Amino acid sequence: MNGKLYGIGLGPGDPELMTLKAARLIGAATCVAYPMLETGASFARAIAQEHLRDGVQEIAIAIPMTVARKPAQDAYDMGADEIRKVLKTGRDVVVLCEGDPFFYGSFMYLFSRLSEDFKVEIVPGVNSVSACASVVERPLVARSEVLTIVPATLPADDLSVKIANAEAIALMKVGRHLSKVKAILKAQNLMDFAHYVERATLPNQKVMPLADAPDVAPYFSMILVSKGNDPWL
Amino acid sequence: MNGKLYGIGLGPGDPELMTLKAARLIGAATCVAYPMLETGASFARAIAQEHLRDGVQEIAIAIPMTVARKPAQDAYDMGADEIRKVLKTGRDVVVLCEGDPFFYGSFMYLFSRLSEDFKVEIVPGVNSVSACASVVERPLVARSEVLTIVPATLPADDLSVKIANAEAIALMKVGRHLSKVKAILKAQNLMDFAHYVERATLPNQKVMPLADAPDVAPYFSMILVSKGNDPWL
Numbered sequence: 001m002n003g004k005l006y007g008i009g010l011g012p013g014d015p016e017l018m019t020l021k022a023a024r025l026i027g028a029a030t031c032v033a034y035p036m037l038e039t040g041a042s043f044a045r046a047i048a049q050e051h052l053r054d055g056v057q058e059i060a061i062a063i064p065m066t067v068a069r070k071p072a073q074d075a076y077d078m079g080a081d082e083i084r085k086v087l088k089t090g091r092d093v094v095v096l097c098e099g100d101p102f103f104y105g106s107f108m109y110l111f112s113r114l115s116e117d118f119k120v121e122i123v124p125g126v127n128s129v130s131a132c133a134s135v136v137e138r139p140l141v142a143r144s145e146v147l148t149i150v151p152a153t154l155p156a157d158d159l160s161v162k163i164a165n166a167e168a169i170a171l172m173k174v175g176r177h178l179s180k181v182k183a184i185l186k187a188q189n190l191m192d193f194a195h196y197v198e199r200a201t202l203p204n205q206k207v208m209p210l211a212d213a214p215d216v217a218p219y220f221s222m223i224l225v226s227k228g229n230d231p232w233l
Numbered sequence: 234m235n236g237k238l239y240g241i242g243l244g245p246g247d248p249e250l251m252t253l254k255a256a257r258l259i260g261a262a263t264c265v266a267y268p269m270l271e272t273g274a275s276f277a278r279a280i281a282q283e284h285l286r287d288g289v290q291e292i293a294i295a296i297p298m299t300v301a302r303k304p305a306q307d308a309y310d311m312g313a314d315e316i317r318k319v320l321k322t323g324r325d326v327v328v329l330c331e332g333d334p335f336f337y338g339s340f341m342y343l344f345s346r347l348s349e350d351f352k353v354e355i356v357p358g359v360n361s362v363s364a365c366a367s368v369v370e371r372p373l374v375a376r377s378e379v380l381t382i383v384p385a386t387l388p389a390d391d392l393s394v395k396i397a398n399a400e401a402i403a404l405m406k407v408g409r410h411l412s413k414v415k416a417i418l419k420a421q422n423l424m425d426f427a428h429y430v431e432r433a434t435l436p437n438q439k440v441m442p443l444a445d446a447p448d449v450a451p452y453f454s455m456i457l458v459s460k461g462n463d464p465w466l
Contacts, residue, residue: 122367134355
């Protein structure tokens with residue numbers, strides 16, 4: 001019988017924000033897989049590290065840093081093949097996923113390659129939007145408010161329309177799109193309603209009004225906008 | 234010195250989907266507070282139960298089941314006063330919150346009453362949207378997709394516009410709004426892209442294509458819609 005594929009959400013970065021279930025499954029795993037940068041660093045592995053068993057088999061999937069899709073797709077092909085080999089021996093494979101596996105996660109590239117042939121179980125994790133709201137110390141949405149989650153990678157025109165039509169907004173993947181986002185929010189008079197968060201829940205996290213944000217943002221940064229005045233009152 | 238107020242996300246229902254941090258803080262708490270139905274049942278307390286210390290002080294906030302706002306606001310006033318008394322003795326109070334405290338959570342009513350006078354720490358939890366996607370076994374959003382989270386309690390016209398303008402959609406709080414939502418999705422030819430989830434991650438969970446959903450939905454039900462074909466491929 002084939003092994004089972006687990007996609008396990010690790011939460012936003014603080015290892016203590018992993019679920020009890022994630023910790024149990026990682027601690028029991030004889031084979032884990034995770035994405036790794038070309039530098040050899042893996043955020044997912046770092047979050048899970050203290051739960052890994054001695055001698056656990058590790059499948060590190062090196063993701064090329066390029067906007068071209070083909071090299072990354074090739075890397076996932078290779079990673080999925082390695083995982084497939086282990087699953088076919090009857091052993092389970094636990095894929096370590098930053099945040100939540102199905103929320104803008106790279107796990108979907110393994111899922112699409114393996115879910116037809118193997119049993120899959122997803123363990124949801126605390127996503128970065130909830131993490132950012134917790135450190136900004138402001139509710140995301142209340143009662144009948146609508147929350148729109150928008151990647152800042154969209155073209156400026158699209159982004160501008162999405163923001164104009166939204167109530168509460170989380171702008172993901174800000175990184176090198178920071179100045180574009182700032183310009184849109186200024187044009188819509190929303191700067192006073194926007195907070196900037198960098199590396200939420202990690203020791204080097206930064207939280208501030210967007211007006212005070214640095215000019216250069218890392219990939220793991222987010223902007224939360226709430227158009228209401230104290231919407232939770 | 235005053236005690237600290239904790240708003241602790243418990244995740245969607247499976248007690249194992251609570252974070253390590255939530256379990257640690259609940260286990261250490263000498264006073265917990267939580268919302269309770271008039272029947273005496275508390276979903277939050279049930280999720281946290283196995284971590285509660287013997288002899289822990291419990292502040293149960295009985296929330297009247299009515300759409301009128303005044304009785305509920307009075308209940309939160311009373312609950313906040315009880316919590317305030319404990320905080321003033323220097324002891325911490327841990328508020329048990331279903332899901333994530335700042336994601337449509339009733340915690341905000343305590344937060345608004347107490348956060349000016351006391352230190353507050355929010356522990357984010359796995360929210361119901363991530364939980365539903367995990368049991369539907371389909372990615373919520375990938376790459377540059379926009380996710381719109383909409384309470385089904387909105388008037389039909391608003392709801393219809395929000396759904397028409399969105400890509401991936403999570404419809405919260407479906408409950409007695411199920412037939413209204415179904416009619417809108419049918420009119421927009423989206424029934425084939427919609428999944429219904431009831432009590433995600435609990436032993437009595439239900440997951441099915443929306444077309445097969447029962448006619449009556451409980452409050453803890455959700456509909457996920459993804460307009461793309463296999464958006465993760």
